[in-house]
Amino acid sequence: MKRATWFCFSVILLGIIANIGIAKAQITDRFPTRVITIVVPYPAGGPPDVIARFFGPLLEKELGSPVVIENKPGAGSVIGTSYAARATPDGHTLLAVEPTLVVAPQILAMAGFDPVKDFRPISLTARTFHTLGVATNVPASTVAEFIALANKEPDRIKIAHSGLGTAPFLSALSFVQATGANVLLVPYRGSALAVNDVVGGHISGVFTGPSTTAALARDGKIKILGITGWHRLKSLPDVPTFLESGIEMKGVNDGIWFGLAAPSGTSDAIIDKLNAAIQKAAKDPALIEKLEGQGIFVISTTPEDMRKLIASEALHWKDALLKAGVKPAEQ
Numbered sequence: 001m002k003r004a005t006w007f008c009f010s011v012i013l014l015g016i017i018a019n020i021g022i023a024k025a026q027i028t029d030r031f032p033t034r035v036i037t038i039v040v041p042y043p044a045g046g047p048p049d050v051i052a053r054f055f056g057p058l059l060e061k062e063l064g065s066p067v068v069i070e071n072k073p074g075a076g077s078v079i080g081t082s083y084a085a086r087a088t089p090d091g092h093t094l095l096a097v098e099p100t101l102v103v104a105p106q107i108l109a110m111a112g113f114d115p116v117k118d119f120r121p122i123s124l125t126a127r128t129f130h131t132l133g134v135a136t137n138v139p140a141s142t143v144a145e146f147i148a149l150a151n152k153e154p155d156r157i158k159i160a161h162s163g164l165g166t167a168p169f170l171s172a173l174s175f176v177q178a179t180g181a182n183v184l185l186v187p188y189r190g191s192a193l194a195v196n197d198v199v200g201g202h203i204s205g206v207f208t209g210p211s212t213t214a215a216l217a218r219d220g221k222i223k224i225l226g227i228t229g230w231h232r233l234k235s236l237p238d239v240p241t242f243l244e245s246g247i248e249m250k251g252v253n254d255g256i257w258f259g260l261a262a263p264s265g266t267s268d269a270i271i272d273k274l275n276a277a278i279q280k281a282a283k284d285p286a287l288i289e290k291l292e293g294q295g296i297f298v299i300s301t302t303p304e305d306m307r308k309l310i311a312s313e314a315l316h317w318k319d320a321l322l323k324a325g326v327k328p329a330e331q
Contacts, residue, residue, distance in 0.1 A: 031091050031270050032065035038260065039087075040096045041080025043073045047209065047296060051126050051258050052096045054290055058281035063273070076165050078104050082112035085119065089265035091274060095119065098258045099251075102314040103165040106321045109328035115314055120266050121306035123278040124259040128296045129229040130171040130252065131239065132159075133213040133222040134205035135198050143226045143245045146205075150181040158184045160194035160206045164326070167256045168194070170317070171207035171228060173324055174249040175242075198222055210236055211295035228252045235295070251316050255297075259306055271303055 038056065040049045052069050060067040072080030077100045087093035095101075097119070105111040113119075132143070138157075140146040150157035159176075161169040164187065172185050186203060188194040195212055197203045199221045214235055216222045226242045227233060228249055242249050260278065262271060281287065282300035291298055301309075 031273060032063055034092055035066045035068055036060075036063065036092050036094065037068050037070050038094045038096055039080050039084045040069055040071050041073060041077035041084075041100075042071065044071050047126075047128055047256075047294075048096045048098055048258055050294065051291065051296060052260075054287055055125060055260075055278070055281055058284055058287060059274075059277050062277035062280055076100065076104055076107065076163060078108060078111050078113075084261075085113040085263055087263050089120075089263040089267075091262060091266055091270035093263065094122070094274070095261045095263075096258070097261050099167060099170055099256060099313060099317070100165055101261075102310060103170065103317050103321070105328070106318050107165045107326060107328060116311055118264050119261040119310075120264055120271055121303050121310060122260045122262055122271055122274045123282075123303065124257055124299050124301045124306050124309070125278060125282065126258045126291060126296050126298050127255040128209050128258075129227050129233065129255040130168065130207040131210050131213045131224045131227045131236070132175070132205055132207055132242075133195070133198055133216065133224050135201045135203070136221070136223060137201040138204050138223070140225070141223065143240075143242065143247065146225055147179050147181045150183050154182045155184055157182070157204045158186050160186050160188050160197060160203045162189070162191045162194060163187055168207045171249070171252050171256075173320060174252050175207070175247070177320060177323065178242075178247050178249050209295045211293075214295070229255050233295075251313070251320060257309065258296075259301075261306075275303055 038052045040052050042048050049071060056067040056069055072083055081095060081101065084093055084095035102115045105115060134146065140149050159172045161172050163169060168191055176183050191208050194206045195208060198206050199216060210233060213222060213224055217224045224236065224239050226245055227236060227239050229241055230243065232239060232241060279300045282298050288298045
């Protein structure tokens with residue numbers, strides 16, 4: 001009798017499990033069933049926002065569902081990132097990510113998310129590179145002269161950045177750690193303010209994208225001494241890479257990366273469907289041309305390659321920030 005009861009129970013249990021599996025498969029097959037929201041944890045206008053807005057219409061076309069961008073800035077990207085981490089893992093809420101994803105938990109003790117455990121990478125979408133633009137009143141025409149000046153006159157050379165943990169800060173930190181230059185890093189409320197002060201000769205230099213500095217350099221308002229990356233840019237053929245100058249800026253040699261991620265728990269099938277849409281969108285000639293015009297270069301990867309990058313970046317920046325004396329602070 002007990003065996004018969006157990007047998008019936010087992011059959012019913014297997015039936016339930018099978019139905020759950022079928023239901024999940026049907027949900028995945030129907031995905032997306034409503035609007036897809038890409039959360040950008042920054043104000044409108046910056047590279048993460050621009051990239052998401054250019055990709056959005058193409059993803060909408062591929063997935064057959066509206067794609068909207070929702071800006072949730074604040075606390076150095078923590079507000080938007082934490083929001084996305086808690087979203088239902090059904091593929092309808094995605095997060096636009098860049099290096100701050102792995103840096104924020106090293107800076108804020110209560111960031112509210114783990115970049116490796118709380119998200120599933122979908123694909124990288126783009127890379128951009130940072131130039132070192134310096135004021136015209138700085139008596140240096142090369143990176144070597146800039147470093148020598150900083151070491152000769154301590155505290156004279158100051159590099160602006162847009163806040164602890166932001167991409168310009170990471171490039172500046174990497175530069176200082178790679179060269180040992182006696183440079184003071186000065187926080188600003190945003191890159192635009194920092195660039196304005198470099199143009200005005202009030203601060204020595206700033207790391208920012210070539211879309212900002214190239215035009216200023218052509219107009220003779222700043223000097224560009226170097227650029228991250230492995231190769232010179234077509235738009236700045238006379239500007240050497242830092243590697244050419246013998247400076248290996250770990251963490252930013254490949255530039256600043258951008259991508260899309262989903263909350264942990266999102267199914268493999270949905271991640272694969274989203275990845276396929278990004279792969280196709282990344283080949284769009286108009287998208288490539290528009291973003292390259294802003295110094296942003298379109299790429300795409302597998303979810304696994306992006307996962308490896310995030311894990312590696314998390315370890316690198318944790319070590320770099322500790323060496324710089326940056327410890328997680330209470331919010």
